[in-house]
Amino acid sequence: xxxxxxxxxxxxxxxxxxxxxxxxxxxxxxxxxxxxxxxxxxxxxxxxxxxxxxxxxxxxxxxxxxxxxxxxxxxxxxxxxxxxxxxxxxxxxxxxxxxxxxxxxxxxxxxxxxxxxxxxxxxxxxxxxxxxxxxxxxxxxxxxxxxxxxxxxxxxxxxxxxxxxxxxxxxxxxxxxxxxxxxxxxxxxxxxxxxxxxxxxxxxxxxxxxxxxxxxxxxxxxxxxxxxxxxxxxxxxxxxxxxxxxxxxxxxxxxxxxxxxxxxxxxxxxxxxxxxxxxxxxxxxxxxxxxxxxxxxxxxxxxxxxxxxxxxxxxxxxxxxxxxxxxxx
Numbered sequence: 001x002x003x004x005x006x007x008x009x010x011x012x013x014x015x016x017x018x019x020x021x022x023x024x025x026x027x028x029x030x031x032x033x034x035x036x037x038x039x040x041x042x043x044x045x046x047x048x049x050x051x052x053x054x055x056x057x058x059x060x061x062x063x064x065x066x067x068x069x070x071x072x073x074x075x076x077x078x079x080x081x082x083x084x085x086x087x088x089x090x091x092x093x094x095x096x097x098x099x100x101x102x103x104x105x106x107x108x109x110x111x112x113x114x115x116x117x118x119x120x121x122x123x124x125x126x127x128x129x130x131x132x133x134x135x136x137x138x139x140x141x142x143x144x145x146x147x148x149x150x151x152x153x154x155x156x157x158x159x160x161x162x163x164x165x166x167x168x169x170x171x172x173x174x175x176x177x178x179x180x181x182x183x184x185x186x187x188x189x190x191x192x193x194x195x196x197x198x199x200x201x202x203x204x205x206x207x208x209x210x211x212x213x214x215x216x217x218x219x220x221x222x223x224x225x226x227x228x229x230x231x232x233x234x235x236x237x238x239x240x241x242x243x244x245x246x247x248x249x250x251x252x253x254x255x256x257x258x259x260x261x262x263x264x265x266x267x268x269x270x271x272x273x274x275x276x277x278x279x280x281x282x283x284x285x286x287x288x289x290x291x292x293x294x295x296x297x298x299x300x301x302x303x304x305x306x307x308x309x310x311x312x313x314x315x316x317x318x319x320x321x322x323x324x325x326x327x328x329x
Contacts, residue, residue, distance in 0.1 A: 039136070041185055047073050048076050049076070052096070052120045054118055103135065132152065138160075161312070179309045183310075198296060199320035204264075221258060229260075229261070238271075239270075240273075262293060263318075294318050
């Protein structure tokens with residue numbers, strides 16, 4: 001698809017802080033390690049839509065791309081974002097090749113997932129990490145794309161962005177759309193707080209923010225890309241997983257040692273679990289209690305319209321008494 005754009009949006013919108021997030025009054029935090037911030041994207045520049053997981057329908061594509069164009073971005077993609085995939089390693093190699101190809105396009109300043117779904121795990125062994133690291137760019141996605149977000153953050157030290165896919169953009173709340181645009185265009189680390197979270201287990205903790213889809217992270221266990229969250233603040237979300245399966249997934253992470261040394265946990269949306277919120281939080285808190293770290297719930301991320309964007313790799317602090325997650329430079 002050829003690049004296309006419309007007139008740039010109101011310059012006051014790009015980089016404006018989303019309403020659900022607010023400036024933290026807390027003193028600046030000192031990160032234990034630094035991550036590489038990719039350059040921001042400015043209206044008028046190009047973003048690429050990639051589909052290393054499932055392909056996207058034309059209808060969802062048109063609706064999501066219309067929003068990107070309304071903000072003034074050029075949008076580029078290849079035909080693979082719409083194509084049904086054959087089974088086998090050759091398909092996985094080709095998807096990795098296409099991902100690298102769009103990443104290395106000089107005009108492309110960010111990569112946005114077309115949708116989640118299934119399949120990005122199979123692409124990981126074929127990614128050319130040195131080539132990707134040589135041209136840092138903003139990668140945005142969630143759900144199955146947690147595979148890529150974690151892999152590039154862990155192995156390249158790159159700040160990646162857990163946020164809506166193109167298919168998800170049309171159903172977002174205004175605040176979640178503003179969050180997406182804010183982090184796509186923000187020049188670097190920002191001081192932001194998510195207030196009014198529900199404390200499940202007491203305490204405070206600080207560390208590097210990481211996380212994403214619970215099921216996807218569990219599927220990485222036992223692979224060369226297996227997650228280890230020592231020293232991290234971990235956020236989790238999931239969709240269409242029954243309560244007993246969520247309990248099993250958390251225990252899988254615990255028993256595999258992936259949560260050893262984690263400094264805090266923040267729970268997002270667990271849509272489609274078939275359980276009321278109080279029962280959900282009770283079961284998840286019981287599973288996480290052996291960690292003896294603060295646990296909060298109600299973070300606006302996940303498979304829901306209020307899906308805010310979070311940068312993985314920033315310094316974060318959780319405070320159960322204040323009911324907050326704070327991000328700081």
